[in-house]
Amino acid sequence: MPALGGHAVVMGAGMAGLLTARALAESYENVTVVERDRPTAPEQERRGVPQGKHAHLLLARGKQVLEQMFPGITDELVANGAASFPVLERFRSQLVGREVRRGHVGEFVSMTRPFLEGHIRRRVEARGGVTLLDGHDVVGLAVRGDRVTGVRVNDGAGERVLDADLVVDAMGRGARSPAWLAQLGHPAPPTDELHVDIGYASRLVRAPEDALGADKGMLIGPKPGLSRAMAMFKVEGDSRWLLTLVGYAGHPPTDEEGFMEFARTVVPDETFAVLKESEPLSEIRRFRFPTSRRRRYEKLRSFPGGLLVAGDAICSFNPIYGQGMSVAALQAAALRRTLMDGEHDLARRYFRAVARVVAPVWRLAVQADLAIPEIQAPRPLSFRITDAYIRRVQRAVSLDEAAASRFFRVTSLVEPPGSLLRPSMAWRALRPRRSAAEAVRP
Ligand SMILES: Cc1cc2nc3c(=O)[nH]c(=O)nc-3n(C[C@H](O)[C@H](O)[C@H](O)COP(=O)(O)OP(=O)(O)OC[C@H]3O[C@@H](n4cnc5c(N)ncnc54)[C@H](O)[C@@H]3O)c2cc1C
Incomplete structure (x- = not known):
């Protein structure tokens, strides 16, 4: 690919x-x-x-995209200790109170976030031409006219400017681009928000390798009458498991007793017994996530050059x-494709490509969020129609392996949400069924 510029930050x-x-x-x-x-x-x-x-x-x-970017990364993660197991075969999953039907839809790799990020970091560093500048706080942009020309950084000893042909803001939820746009005289991007609270x-725990029987992961989602969830996964290291408890509106406590009491309401009895015997390997750590937020940069008519x-x-x-x-x-894959066509009109082309990636995923998440009664937001007619169908799909997922596989591929972003409407799926979702297995677990 042709070199577009000398330096990107x-x-x-x-x-x-x-x-x-x-x-x-x-x-x-x-x-x-x-x-x-x-x-x-x-x-x-x-900390960051x-x-x-x-x-x-x-x-x-x-996982597919990471493998394209870093060939062999999956094998490397597994060789270095990540757990790998067939999804839906060795993975217990409960959706709105029903067990998801077992089947085979590919391998899942389970690890902690620092373990994954550490491997990606090493691969990026090993690639020539990339420098990681740790311990530097970004304090602002360098600007000439309507073009961003660099980044102002402070390493504790003082401030300096890193000149750049292109600057990308990847500073997470607290990123400052909207404020910087205002300083440069551009409007802020329109923003979609949903308060999910x-x-x-x-907590990381040490528990036997067979803590979940033959399974290596468990996901229990919210169900009618209980807007709580849990995940327990084998992660890297001998007998190390990560337990996460989740609550809408009523959050899981972080004191020992409160944490276990919350766990008792959502974790199956046999797993709770294992947890009581497990050895804590970390403190109980909390995170509060108030609001899902989508910034619509693709809708802006003006945007400074040199910034993404x-x-x-x-x-x-x-x-x-x-x-x-x-x-x-x-x-990142969309950025790579956009750059293949050069830098001309880069921001507009990039944000449009990103919007095509984000839009279906956002819709999937919001559709599921609005089914949670604790989430305070208007439910438009379009939601209610889709929700009625999704409930039928969820029922089919508990009874039918093909339905479970397709649903899993959609929620794993491998297939578009529209594939849930294909005739083979619609038939599975809509045909009348009478079975004890349909009962929602209490
Ligand atoms: C509780 C929770 C659970 C999640 N679970 C999952 C999951 O199961 N699967 C999944 O795919 N995603 C999950 N996510 C989302 C995932 O963490 C992020 O979407 C993903 O990591 C991308 O984040 P990011 O790199 O944009 O931002 P971040 O991961 O927040 O990284 C931002 C970086 O910018 C640095 N930074 C910030 N300010 C400055 C500054 N002034 N100067 C220099 N550096 C700065 C920070 O130190 C940090 O390294 C979860 C998120 C939360 C909150």
Whole structure:
């Protein structure tokens, strides 16, 4: 691919920043990733990514894109200790109170977020032309006229400017691009928001390898009358499991007794017994996620040259669906494709490409969110019609392996949501059934 410019700077070395750097490295001679944290080891939990202490599922689509960007990464993760197991075969999943039918839809790789990010970081660093500049706080942009020409950074000893042909804001939910746009005289992007008020509490535990029998993962979603969820996954390291409890409106407590009492309401009895015997390997850590937010940069008519935005800084989804890292990977792939056609009109073409990636995922998440009674928001007619159909699909998913596989591929972003409307699926969802298996678990 032709070199478009000499130097690109990515602000933030989270998943989006690292993957963006990987995409830019094909078109820019040098890429610098500026990160405020100063991790002492690549796989370390760190302050700038507090969500990294909680369950982070890598969806099948995200895994595919990572494998394209970093050939062999899946094998490397598994060789270094990530758990790998066939989804829906060795993975117990409950949807609105019903067990999802078992089947085979591919391998799932399970690990903590710092472990995954550490591996991606090493791969990005190993690629020539990319420099990771840790311990540097981005304090502002350097601007000439209506063009961003660099980034102002502070390493604690003083401020300096990194000149750049292109700057990408990947600083997560707190990214400052909307404020910077205002300073430059541009309107802020229109923003879609949904107040979800979801709370996480997580702990690493040591439990036997067969803590879940033959299963290596368990996901229990909210059900009628109980808007709580849990995830328990085998992660890297001997007998290490990550337990995450989730609550809408009423959040899981972080004191020992409250945490276990909350767990008792959502974890199956046999697993709760295992948890009571397990050895805590970490404190109980919490995260509160008030609002899903989608910034519609593609709708702006004016945008400064030399600046792009990526990752959670564009869209941060309700984390319960595990979409963020996969969407960050898809955005980076979209950036790579956009750069293949040169820098002309780059921001407009990039934000449009990103909107095509984000829109179906956002709709999927919002549709599921609005089915949660605690979420206070208007339910339009379109939601109610789709919801009635989705409830039939969810019932089919508990009874029928083909329906379960397709539903799983859609929620893993491998197939578009529209494939749930295909005749083979509609037939499974809509045909009348009478079976004890249809009963929602109490
Ligand atoms: C509780 C929770 C659970 C989640 N679970 C999942 C899941 O199961 N699966 C999934 O795919 N996604 C999940 N996500 C979403 C996922 O974490 C993000 O979508 C994804 O990591 C992309 O984030 P990012 O790189 O855009 O931002 P971040 O990960 O927030 O990274 C931003 C980076 O910018 C740096 N930074 C910030 N300010 C500055 C500054 N001034 N100067 C320099 N550096 C700066 C930060 O230190 C950080 O390294 C979850 C999110 C939450 C909150």
